[in-house]
Amino acid sequence: MDWLDLSFLKKDLKVGALIEARGLTKKFSGLTAVSKVSLSCERGHIHAVIGPNGAGKSTLMNLLSGELRPTEGKIVVDGVDVTGYGSTKMSLLGVGRSYQRTNIYPSLSVLENCNIAVQSRLDMSMQFMRSVNAYPDVESGSRRVIERLQLDSLSYKKASELSHGEQRQIEIALALATDPKVLLLDEPLAGMGAEESLNMIALLQRIRSDFAVILVEHDMDAVFALADTLTVMQNGEIIESDKPAVVRSSPRVQEAYLGTSIDA
Ligand SMILES: Nc1ncnc2c1ncn2[C@@H]1O[C@H](COP(=O)(O)OP(=O)(O)OP(=O)(O)O)[C@@H](O)[C@H]1O
Ligand SMILES: [Mg+2]
Numbered sequence: 001m002d003w004l005d006l007s008f009l010k011k012d013l014k015v016g017a018l019i020e021a022r023g024l025t026k027k028f029s030g031l032t033a034v035s036k037v038s039l040s041c042e043r044g045h046i047h048a049v050i051g052p053n054g055a056g057k058s059t060l061m062n063l064l065s066g067e068l069r070p071t072e073g074k075i076v077v078d079g080v081d082v083t084g085y086g087s088t089k090m091s092l093l094g095v096g097r098s099y100q101r102t103n104i105y106p107s108l109s110v111l112e113n114c115n116i117a118v119q120s121r122l123d124m125s126m127q128f129m130r131s132v133n134a135y136p137d138v139e140s141g142s143r144r145v146i147e148r149l150q151l152d153s154l155s156y157k158k159a160s161e162l163s164h165g166e167q168r169q170i171e172i173a174l175a176l177a178t179d180p181k182v183l184l185l186d187e188p189l190a191g192m193g194a195e196e197s198l199n200m201i202a203l204l205q206r207i208r209s210d211f212a213v214i215l216v217e218h219d220m221d222a223v224f225a226l227a228d229t230l231t232v233m234q235n236g237e238i239i240e241s242d243k244p245a246v247v248r249s250s251p252r253v254q255e256a257y258l259g260t261s262i263d264a
Contacts, residue, residue: 016040016042016079017040017041017042017076017212018041018042018043018077018078018094018181018182018212019040019041019064019075019076019077019078019095019182019212019214020038020039020040020041020074020075020076020077021037021038021039021040021060021063021064021073021074021075022038022073022074022075022076023036023037023038023072023073023074024036024037024038024060024063024070024072024073024074024075025037025070025071025072025073026056026059026060026063026068026070026071026236027071032236033056033059033236034056034059034060034063034070034236035056035235035236035237036072036073036237037056037060037073037233037236037237037238038073038238039214039229039231039238039241041182041212041213041214041229042212043181043209043210043211043212044208044209044210044211044212045208045212045213045228045229046204046208046213046215046226046227046228046229047212047213047214047215047227047228047229047230047231048214048215048216048217048223048226048227048229048230048231048244049214049215049216049231049232049233050216050217050218050220050223050230050231050232050233051232051233051234051256052234052256052257055233055234055235055236056233056235056236056237057186057216057233058186058216059236060216060233061097061184061186061214061216063075064090064095064182064184064214065087065090065091065095065097065184066082066085066086066087066088066089066090066091066095067086067087069084070083070084077090077093077094077095077182078093078094078181080093091121091178091180092121094179094180094181094182095180095181095182095184096175096176096178096179096180096182096183096184097175097183097184097185097186098168098171098172098174098175098183098184098185098186098188103171103174104159104167104170104171104174105159106158106159106160107158107159107160108158108159109155109156109157109158109159110146110151110154110155110156110157110159110162110170110173111139111142111143111146111155111156113159113170113173113174114141114142114145114146114170114173114174114177115138115139115142117142117173117174117177117178118138118141118142118145118177118178119138120178121177121178121179122138141177142177143155145173145176145177146173148176148206148207149169149172149173149176149203149206149207150203150206151166151169151170151173154166154169154170163196164191164192164196165192165193165195165196165197165199165200168188168189168190168192168196168200169199169200169203171188172185172188172200172203172204172207176207180211181210181211181212182211182212182213182214183211183212183213183214184213184214185204185213185214185215185216185217186216187216187217187218188200188204188215188217189201189217189218189219189222190218192219197219197221197222200222201221201222201225201226204226205225205226208226215227223244224244224248227244228243228244229241229242229243229244230242230243230244230247230248232247232250232253232256234256239252239253239256240252240253
């Protein structure tokens with residue numbers, strides 16, 4: 001063996017996907033909402049999932065976050081088979097998510113909201129690991145997240161005083177407060193105006209290198225600005241998955257959007 005050949009080390013290195021779905025299927029009585037979906041995402045990558053209303057995107061996210069159990073298929077997080085794990089365990093394993101409906105306490109400040117998210121993760125760890133160590137400083141954890149997102153100027157504002165766009169940014173902060181390695185974002189730009197959307201895109205660009213991001217989004221400007229890989233779902237199935245430029249010109253995808261162009 002060449003003394004410079006370090007390939008033997010690779011087996012001990014965690015490389016590749018941080019999250020992977022293998023043949024995921026979810027049936028709701030008569031309806032197959034997600035059908036044999038396989039996809040993956042590695043650190044630093046954004047894997048966008050698009051598709052018409054009812055395509056199964058949110059159901060897929062709920063499967064990946066452990067809120068729903070798959071009928072068939074597997075979920076692998078950082079090489080560990082986590083199929084059937086609930087959302088608390090998934091969160092502890094580093095799968096964080098932002099919710100479509102806001103879960104911010106309006107009467108509390110941004111910092112206090114973050115404190116609650118950091119604290120809740122610590123509570124979960126205590127419950128599972130029975131750690132006897134004292135809690136680390138909750139507030140310093142919150143401040144780190146807020147600084148990371150460059151939202152310091154909002155720290156002492158009441159959540160109810162924030163604009164819609166700022167609230168959605170705080171939701172990302174709350175997801176980061178659980179210290180994830182995988183981020184599941186379900187329509188983070190929903191209801192935003194043009195400037196707010198640009199701010200959110202910039203925020204996601206700032207943090208993307210640290211996470212594997214699965215992004216469900218209807219805003220095509222955002223999708224094409226952010227995605228490394230683009231998967232298109234229709235009726236629960238993947239009809240295309242490739243680099244965004246390739247997917248953009250796919251006749252099958254154009255057809256799924258009822259003849260309208262998906263070009264940004
Ligand atoms: N808990 C549930 N019970 C029964 N059917 C459900 C449930 N959740 C979702 N569905 C159905 O599964 C299908 C996929 O829904 P889903 O919410 O995943 O779509 P989506 O792609 O996120 O759509 P949208 O773009 O409108 O958010 C729909 O037909 C929906 O009605
Ligand atoms: Mg949805």
